[in-house]
Amino acid sequence: MSDAALEIRGLHVRFVSPGGAIEAVRGVDLDVRRGEVLGIIGESGSGKTVTGLAVLRLLPEHARVEAQAIRLLGEELTHRSDDEMRALRGLRMGMIFQNPVGAYNPAKRVAWHLRRIIERRDAARRDAAAAEPWRGRAKALLGAVGIPQPDRVLALYPHQLSGGMLQRILIAMVVALEPDLVVADEPTTNLDNIVERQILQLFQQLRRRLSAAFVFITHDMGVAHAVCDRIAVMYAGQVVEVAPAGALFAAPRHPYTEALLAATRARAGERLREIPGELPSAVAPPPGCLFEPRCVHAAPGCRAARPPIVALAGDPGGERSVRCVRHGA
Ligand SMILES: Nc1ncnc2c1ncn2[C@@H]1O[C@H](COP(=O)(O)OP(=O)(O)OP(=O)(O)O)[C@@H](O)[C@H]1O
Ligand SMILES: [Mg+2]
Secondary structure, eight states, X not given: OOOOSEEEEEEEEXXXXXXXXXXXXXXXXXXXXXXXXXXXXXXXXXXXXXHHHHHHTOOOTTEEEEOSEEEETTEEOTTOOHHHHHHHHHHHEEEEOSOGGGGSOTTSOHHXXXXXXXXXXXXXXXXXXXXXXXXXXXXXXXXXXXXXXXXXXXXXXXXXXXXXXXXXHHHHHHHHHOOSEEEEESTTTTSOHHHHHHHHHHHHHHHHHOOOEEEEEOSOHHHHHHHOSEEEEEETTEEEEEEEHHXXXXXXXXXXXXXXXHHHHHTTTSSOOOOSSOOOOSSSOOSSOTTGGGOTTOOGGGGTSOOOOEEBTTOXXXXXXXXXXXXXX
C-alpha cells in the first residue's frame, strides 16, 4: 500500500478524430504525498496538461482516458460518474490554471465566488454551526493573499480585476476550499515578473496552510526548482524521469532531462529553448525509446523496444527512477 495521497497508475489518453487517433499520454504512473509538491516539467506537447486534466476529469468528450487506477486518499476515482466527479472537484480538488478568468463566473461578483466556496465547505463539515459568517472570513482570506480593501474587491466583477489579482483571489478560494488535491498548471506563465514572484510566494503560503497533495505543472525550470519537492519529467506522453528536485537539477540522469536543463541554463529564467529535433509523431511514434531520435547517447539497442521506467541503479534514497537503458537498476 502506497502512502501517496494521489496515485496515478497506467494512465493513457488518446484523442480520437476523423483524421486518426493521437496518443497524448502513454502509461503514466505518479504518486504525490500529502503536503508534497510534485512538479511536472517537459516541453510543449509532452502531455503535462492532459495528465492534470485527466486526473480532474476535465478533458473534452473526444478524449479517451484509460487508467488502471487514479486514487485520492485511497479512494478510486476511475469508477466515479461524471456527476460524482463534479461534486468531488467542487469540494476536494483545487485548480489553478494559467488563465484565471476561466475559474470565474463573469456575471458574478468576487463576493459570490468566495461565499459559495465557504458555504459549500461549511455544509460538508460537522461543526458548521459554529462557523463565523462568510463575509468576515472572505475578507480575512483576501487579506491573507495580500489584497488591500477587501470590502471594495468583494463588490467587483472579475473583468474589473487584473490577471494577477484574479490569480490571488483564486488562491484565496483554494485556501477556503481546503482540498485534498491542488493542480496548478502554469499558474504564472501570463504574468509579469513581479506578479509572478508574488503569486509563487502565495503558492508557498498555500502549501503551508493546506495538507493537500500538489501537482505543479510548469515550463520554467527556475520555478520548478524553487517550488517543487519532487519532479517528474515528461517526454512524448511518458514520464522519463522522477527525482527529488535538488537531485534532478544537480545530476539529471535521463538524456532528455540533461538536454532540457542544458537548454534552460543557456538562458536562465526564460521559457525553454528548443532541443534540436522534434517530439515524435503522436500518431505513429518509433518502436523503441521515444527520445532516441534526438538523443546524443543513442545506441542501436535503443531502437529495439520501449524502455520501462525503473529505479535508478545505485540511488541510495530509492527516490529516483528513469526510463533509459543506460541507467536502469
Ligand atoms: N483537446 C485536445 N484535442 C486534441 N488533442 C489535444 C487536446 N489537448 C491536447 N492535445 C494534444 O495532446 C498532446 C499533449 O498536450 P498537452 O496540452 O498535455 O501538452 P503540454 O505538455 O501541457 O504542453 P504545453 O507546455 O504547451 O502546455 C499534444 O499533442 C496536444 O496537441
Ligand atoms: Mg500545458
